[in-house]
Amino acid sequence: MGGVAVDVDTGGVKAPDGGWGWAVLAGCFVITGFSYAFPKAVSVFFKELIREFGVGYSDTAWISSILLAMLYGTGPLCSVLVNRFGCRPVMMVGGLFASLGMILASFSTCIIHIYLSTGVITGLGLALNFQPSLIMLNRYFSEKRPLANGLSAAGSPVALCCLSPLGQFLQYQYGWRGGFLILGGLLLNCCVCGALMKPLVSPKAVKAKDLEQDKQEATEGSGKKKPKAKLLDFSVFRDCGFLIYTVAASIMVLGLFVPPVFVVSYAKELGNEDTKSALLLTILGFIDIFARPTCGLIAGLTWVRPHCVYLFSFAMIFNGVTDLVGSQANDYASLVVFCIFFGISYGMVGALQFEVLMAIVGTEKFSSAIGLVLLMEAIAVLVGPPGAGRLLDATKNYMYVFLLAGSEVVLSAVVLATCNFLFIRKKRSTRSPADKLENITVTDESKTEVCSRPAENNDEEEKGEREELEKETTKVVLKDEKEEGQENVEEPGPSHFEERIGRRCFLSGPIHCGTELESAAPGIISAPRAWTANRDG
Structure with missing residues (x-):
C-alpha cells in the first residue's frame, strides 16, 4: 500500500516527467485551486445570504457541502466520460x-436556487475539471x-489566498449578486486549462494500432469477438x-473541510470585523502554499516514498x-495560531492523499479508482x-464543532495506519524494479520460458497474471514439441504470450527481455528485432 508504482501510460507511453508535462502541471495548479478553494471562498458570502434569505448557519x-458533494460524488x-x-x-x-452555475446563482431569489446553481451546476463543472486534471498529471x-x-x-x-479577499x-x-457574476466569468479560465491537456500519444502506438486493425480485418469471420x-x-x-x-479517506472527509468553512464565522462571532475575519483564510492559505510542495519533496525522497502511507497517517x-x-x-490571536498549524497539516494531507492512491492502484486503473474513491467520499461530504x-x-458554541471535526480526522488516521500495519504486508525494499528481478534461465531441453519478474509481489491480481502466464507457457511448450521434426515451418510473429512477456519486462524495468530470451531459446522466442526494440521502449 505504501509502495511505489513505476507506471507506463495505458497506451504504452512512458511518463515523460517533464516537457509538456510542466504545462499540464500549470493547468492542474489552476484547476485544483478553483476546485478546492471555491467551497471555502463562498463562505465569505454566508452572512449576507443569511440576511437576504432569512436562513440559518446549517442552511448556508x-x-x-453540495459543491464538494458534486466534486466527489x-x-x-x-x-x-x-x-x-x-x-x-x-x-x-x-x-x-x-x-x-455561478452566473445563474447571481439571479437567485431563494436559497434553493443557489443550491441548484452554485451547488449542483458549478459543482459538476468543477468535477469535470478536477478529476481529469489529476489523471493527466x-x-x-x-x-x-x-x-x-x-x-x-x-x-x-x-x-484561497486570492479568492477569499x-x-x-x-x-x-x-453585493453578493455582482460578486457571484464576476466569479462566474473567472471560472471560464477552466476551459483554457482544459485546452492544455494534450494527450500522450506515441507514434509507435499509432502504428501498432493500425497493424492491429489490419489483422482484425484479415481475420474477420473467425468468430472471435474483441472484448470491449x-x-x-x-x-x-x-x-x-x-x-x-x-x-x-471517507472518515477523514467528515471533518477535514469543517474548520475552513466555519473559521471566518467563528472570528466574526468573537466580534472581529469582516475584513479581519476573512484574513484568517488568507493566512491559512499562505501557509498551505509552502506546506504542499515541501511535503511533496519529502514524500519523493528515496527512503520516504515507499512508506508515504505512514506519512499520510501522520x-x-x-x-x-x-x-x-x-x-x-x-480571541483573534489564538485563531491566527490555529490557522498557521492547520495550514501546515492541511497542506500535508492535500499533497499526499492522491499520491498514496496513485501508488496503490497505478496509472492504468487510476481513472476508475479516483472516481470510485470520490463517490464514497461524497456521502461524507x-x-x-x-x-x-x-x-x-443547537449548541451556539463553535468549540463543539471543532472538537467533532478533529475527532473524525484522528479516527481516520488511526484506521489507515492500523489497518495498513495489520493487514497489508510490508512492501519490497526501495531498490529499483530492475534490481529486484529474479532471473530464471531458459533451458533448451525442457523448452520452458520464464521472463524475469519482480521477486516479491503480494497483489492478488498479479498472482492471477502469473498463473495465466504459466498456462500459456505450457501451451507454447506443447505446441513446440508437436512441431519438432517438421521442416520448412514459417517463422511466426510475436504471439499473444510473447506480447504479454514483453509487456511484463517493459513494466519491470529497462531490461532487454526480448533479446535475452531470443539468445537463450531461439527455438521458442522468435520475435523480430523491430518488435523487441519496441518492447525495450
Missing part, C-alpha cells in the same frame, strides 16, 4: 458548466510524481489496500489534533459541514 453550509461519471472521450473535451465542457509524471502532486495541490491555498471586496463593491474496454473498472475493490484507503493525526486544540481558541452547522445551531 449546504452550499459548500460525480467521480464515476467523470471516469466514464474520460475513458470515453478523453480528458481535454471533458474539461472544456466542465469549465462552461462551472461558469454557468499522473500520466505525465512518474519519478517526479510526488513533487508534481505537491505543486499541483499548492493551487488550492494560492487560490477578492470575494470580500466584490461583496462590498457590487471497461469504462469503469470495479476490480480495484479486490485490492485490500484500496479498500482501506477508501474507508479511511499528516491526518496532525490535522485532527490541531482541530482539537483550536476548539479552545477565544454531504454529512460533514451540514452536520457541523446543525450542531452549531
